[in-house]
Amino acid sequence: MSFTLTTPLYYVNDRAHLGSAYTTLACDAIARYQRLKGEQVVFITGCDEHGQKIQRTAEAQGLSPQAHCDAVSEGYRQLWNQWQISNDRFVRTTDPRHREIVQQFFKRVEANGDVVEGRQQGWYCVACEEFKDDPAEASAPHCAIHQKPLEWRDELNLFFRLSRYQQQIEALIAKPGFIAPSSRKKEVENFVAQGLRDFSISRVDLPWGIPVPGHPGHTFYVWFDALLGYLTALLDQNEEPDLALVNARGWPAQLHVIGKDILRFHAVYWPAMLLSAGLPLPERVFGHGFLTREGQKMGKSLGNVLDPESLLEHCGRDAVRWYLLRDIPFGDDGDFQQQRFSDLVNNDLANTIGNLLNRTSSMARRWFNEAVPPVPGGVAASHPLAVAALRAGEQFTRAMDLLDFRSAAEACLHLAITTNGYLNDQAPWKLMKQEGNELQVGSDLYAVLEATRWVAVLLAPLVPELSDRMLQQLGQAPLASGASLGAPSAWLAAQQWGGLQPGLALPEPQPVMQRLELEAPL
RNA sequence: GGCUCGGUAGCUCAGCUGGUUAGAGCGUGGGAUUCAUAACCCCAAGGUCGGGAGUUCAAGUCUCCCCCGAGCCA
Numbered sequence: 001m002s003f004t005l006t007t008p009l010y011y012v013n014d015r016a017h018l019g020s021a022y023t024t025l026a027c028d029a030i031a032r033y034q035r036l037k038g039e040q041v042v043f044i045t046g047c048d049e050h051g052q053k054i055q056r057t058a059e060a061q062g063l064s065p066q067a068h069c070d071a072v073s074e075g076y077r078q079l080w081n082q083w084q085i086s087n088d089r090f091v092r093t094t095d096p097r098h099r100e101i102v103q104q105f106f107k108r109v110e111a112n113g114d115v116v117e118g119r120q121q122g123w124y125c126v127a128c129e130e131f132k133d134d135p136a137e138a139s140a141p142h143c144a145i146h147q148k149p150l151e152w153r154d155e156l157n158l159f160f161r162l163s164r165y166q167q168q169i170e171a172l173i174a175k176p177g178f179i180a181p182s183s184r185k186k187e188v189e190n191f192v193a194q195g196l197r198d199f200s201i202s203r204v205d206l207p208w209g210i211p212v213p214g215h216p217g218h219t220f221y222v223w224f225d226a227l228l229g230y231l232t233a234l235l236d237q238n239e240e241p242d243l244a245l246v247n248a249r250g251w252p253a254q255l256h257v258i259g260k261d262i263l264r265f266h267a268v269y270w271p272a273m274l275l276s277a278g279l280p281l282p283e284r285v286f287g288h289g290f291l292t293r294e295g296q297k298m299g300k301s302l303g304n305v306l307d308p309e310s311l312l313e314h315c316g317r318d319a320v321r322w323y324l325l326r327d328i329p330f331g332d333d334g335d336f337q338q339q340r341f342s343d344l345v346n347n348d349l350a351n352t353i354g355n356l357l358n359r360t361s362s363m364a365r366r367w368f369n370e371a372v373p374p375v376p377g378g379v380a381a382s383h384p385l386a387v388a389a390l391r392a393g394e395q396f397t398r399a400m401d402l403l404d405f406r407s408a409a410e411a412c413l414h415l416a417i418t419t420n421g422y423l424n425d426q427a428p429w430k431l432m433k434q435e436g437n438e439l440q441v442g443s444d445l446y447a448v449l450e451a452t453r454w455v456a457v458l459l460a461p462l463v464p465e466l467s468d469r470m471l472q473q474l475g476q477a478p479l480a481s482g483a484s485l486g487a488p489s490a491w492l493a494a495q496q497w498g499g500l501q502p503g504l505a506l507p508e509p510q511p512v513m514q515r516l517e518l519e520a521p522l
Numbered sequence: 523g524g525c526u527c528g529g530u531a532g533c534u535c536a537g538c539u540g541g542u543u544a545g546a547g548c549g550u551g552g553g554a555u556u557c558a559u560a561a562c563c564c565c566a567a568g569g570u571c572g573g574g575a576g577u578u579c580a581a582g583u584c585u586c587c588c589c590c591g592a593g594c595c596a
Contacts, residue, residue, distance in 0.1 A: 133596060187526040187594060194525095194595080260527095260593055289527095290592075297592095327534060327548095332527090333592060340533065343548055351561055359558030366557080406535085410547085417547095417562095424563040429556070511559050 002040040004250040005030055008258050009048040009093065009229045012072035013057055016079050018298065018336070019259065021308035022291055025321055026330060026405065027257050028085045032481035033400045033461035035086075036491035041484050042250040044233040045080065046091030047073040051222035052126050055208035065208045069094050082312055084465070086482040091233035093210075093225055098232040100241040102225055103213045108243070108277040110214075114164065120157040120200050123150035129222050131200070158202040158218060165272040166196050172271055172281065179267050180286045180403070181331040184260060188267050199269065227270045230256070231279075243277075252280040260287035286403060289333035306336060311522060318463040319345040319516055325462055326409035342516040348409075349466065353416045353455060354513040356423075357470055360448045361509040363428055372449055372475070372504045373442035379498035385447045386497040388418045389454040393495050396458045405462065412458045419451040449474065450500045457494045469512040475504045 007027045010020050024045060031043035049069040058068035073092050080087060091098065109115055122131045125143035132143065132150055141150045169192055172178055179185045202218040203209065209219030234249040235241055252274075256266050266285045274281055292298065298305045311320055323341045326348065328334030364373055380386065392415035399407035426444045431437040456470035460479045468478040479491050493499075 181527095183527055184593090185526090190525055191595070264594070287593090292592090329535075332535095335534080337533075340548070344534090346559095347548070350559060355559055355561050357558095359562075361558090363557050413547085420562055421564095423557080424555080427555085427557090432557090509558085513559080515559070 002042065002250050003031075003034040003255075004042040004044065004234070004253040005034075005255040005257065006043075006230050006233075006253055007045040007087075008256075008262065009046045009091065009226050010076060011048045011051075011054075011226075012069050012076075013053055015072060015075050016308055018291055018293075018306045018308055018311070020076075021079070021083065021311075022324055023257055023259065023288065024080060024085055024087075025083065025324060026288065026403075028083075028087070029321070029325060029405060029461050030255070030257070030400075030403065031086055031088075032464060035484050036460055036479060036481050036489060038487075038489035038492065039484070042089065042234060043087045044089045044091065044230060044253075045076075045085070045087045046089065046229055046233060047076055047093065048222065048226040048229065049073065049092055049094045050209045050220070050225050051129050052203070052206055052208065053129060055206070056126065066094065079308060082309070083317060084482070088484075089233040091229045093229050093232075095232065097235065097241040098225075098229060099210050101232045101235070101243055102210050102220060102228050104241075104243040105228055105231070105273075105277050106213060106220070109160065109273065112276050112278070114161045114276045115201070116159050116161060116198070118157060118159045118198070118200070119154070120159075121154045122152075124153045125150050155204045157200040157204070158212060158215060159198040160201045160224070160269075160273065160276070161198050162196045162269065162272050163198050165275055166192070168275055169196065169268055169272055173267055177284055179263070180284055183331070184263055184287050188263060191264060192268060196268070196272075223265055223269065224273070227265065227273065247280065253282040254284065256282050256285045258285065258287055260289060263287040286331070288331055289328075291328070291334050291336055293336045294338070295335055306522060314518065314522060315341075315345075315516055316514075318349065318466040318513065322349055322409070322463050322466075325405035326413075327406070330403050330405050338518060338522060342518050345513075346515045348413055349463070349513040350511070350515045352413060352420065353459075353466075353470075354511055356416050356420050356448075356455075357452050357473055357512060358509045360423065360445060360452060361473060361506050364445050364449060365506050365509070367428075367432055367438070368442060368445070371506055372500055372502050373446050374502045375443055375446050376439065377443070379446070379450075379502075381497050383447050383497075385419060385422055385451040388415055389451050389497060392454065392458060400461065408458075409462055412455050412462070415451060415458070416455050419448055419455070422451075423448050446500070446502065450497065453500050454495070454497075457491065460491060466513060473507060473509060473512060474500065475506055476500075 005027055007024050027043060031041050034041045054069065055065050058065040061068060077090055120131060123141050124131050127148055128143060142148060143150055173185065173188050173192060179188055201221045201224040202212050203221055204217050206219050210225050212218035212220055230253060231246045231251060234246050234251055258266050271281045293304050293306055296302060296304060323344055327344055392411045395411035396408045399411060428441040428444050431441050453474050453476065456467050460467040460481050464481050471478055
C-alpha cells in the first residue's frame, strides 16, 4: 500500500509563517506514522509561484519574478530542512516539468469539452487573485479581505465547465470522510447546493503564469496551476513529465491537509478538474484551523508574528511539535500561548516522561549492574503496566488514524503517568533497603523500563528526536520514521510487551529533554 | 447581510442519542517522598455550562432570539 499526502503548496508572496509550519509539522507527523506502520509514503510539499500578486511583489522589490520565487521557495525548503520535515517531494510550480503537466492536463480537459470561452467582467482583487461580485457600477470598491482597491477587468477568459459536475461533486462530498473534520462538511454542501458556476481558468496579459496551449495570450489562473502541482510532485525528477504516469506514482492522494480557508478549492474545484481529466479523486481533504497568538490574530500590522525560524532556534523541534500537536485539537482553531507552551513542554516532556526514564535507568544501573534487570520468572504479559501499555498503543493508533494528535499524545502521556504512579507505589528505593527484595525490585524496574520503552516507541511520529534519544538511553535502535523503507514495520514489532532484553547494558542517564526557560517573549 | 463552526473551572479542552452531587490536564494551595531533570506521587479549592425566553417530570445536552470569536459566501 502506498500513502500519498500533501501540504498546500505555499504561496511565495511572503516567507513562511507559523501557520505553514503548523500544517507542515502535522503532515510530517502523519507521514512518519504511516511509514512506521510500513506504508510506502509519498509526502508532498512545495511552493505555488505564479500569479499577478507574485509579479507585483517581485517588481516592488526590484526583482524579476523568477528571482523572487527562487529566493522565497529556497527559504521554505531550508526551513523545512531545519525542522527536519520528512517530505519526499518539494515541488515548485515554476518548474518547467510542471508547465508540461499543466498543459497536458489542460488538453485532456479541453478534449473532454470542459473548456469554453467566456467574457469575464468585473472587479478583481489581485491579492485574492479572484473576481469579486461587487456591482459593476460600484465606485472604488475595496476587497473585504485585503482592504485594497479592486481593479476593473474586462477580458475574454477560458472557463472550466464546473457546472457539468454538479451531481458528481454532490455525491463526492456526501461521502463520509471525504471532508474532514466532518464539522466542515455543511459549509461546502451549502456552497455546492447554490449551484456550481463555471469558473475562469485563464488570464490575459499576465505574463507570470503558464501559457495556455492553443490560446495565445492566455496564461493559467494560479489556482488551476497550483492544484496540479500535487500531480507534478509525484513524478520522478529524472523521468519525462507525463500525466499518464501519475497513477503509477502514488495518485490519488490519500490525504490533502489544508487550512480551512481553502477547503472549497480542494473539495469542489479540484475534484471536478480531476474528473474532467479522467483521474481518480483524493480520498480525504482535511481542513485544519488557524492559530492565534495570545488571543490575537497574528499579523504584520500587530507586530506579533511568531517566526518559525526563531521559534526553532529558541525552543527546539520536539518542544514545538509537542505543544502544537498535543495541545491544539487538529481541525479546530488554536491559540499559541507562551506560558502554556513552556508549562506543557516542561511538565509533559521533561518532568513526566524524561524524568521517568532518568529515575528508572538510574535505579536499574545502580542496583543491577548498569543493566536492564534480569527477569528470572519470565516477562509477564499480565503485568498491570503491560496492560496499560497495550491499551495506550491501541488508543494511540486509533487516534492517529483519525488525525487526532491530541488524543494520541495523551495516550503516551497517560502511560507515563501510570508508570510513574506504579513506581511510587512499589517504591523500590524502600525495598532495596532490606535484604532479599532484589527479585521484586528487579521485576518492578523491568516493567517500568519496558513501559518507558513503549512511551518512546509511541512517541516516534510526534516527537521523533525525543523518541530516538529515549530509545538510545534504553539501548534500543532508533526507529526510522523519516524515510520509507519498504521493510516490515520495526515499529509495530516494537509494540510487543517484553521487547526490552533483560541484562542489556544501559548507558549513563542523560536528561532527554531540556526544560524551557523562556524569559523574554518569543 | 446569508451560511457553517465554536463560546463549559484562571488556561486548553472532554461531556454519546436530555436523567443521580458537570469531568481531565495545566496553573494555584496543601501533604507525602528522596530513585530522579527542585523532578515523581497523593489531596484540595475553583464553574449560575456566553445572555435571555421556551419545550419537558427533567437541559450544558432540544427550540427560538440576542451577544462574542473564526471561516466561507455575499
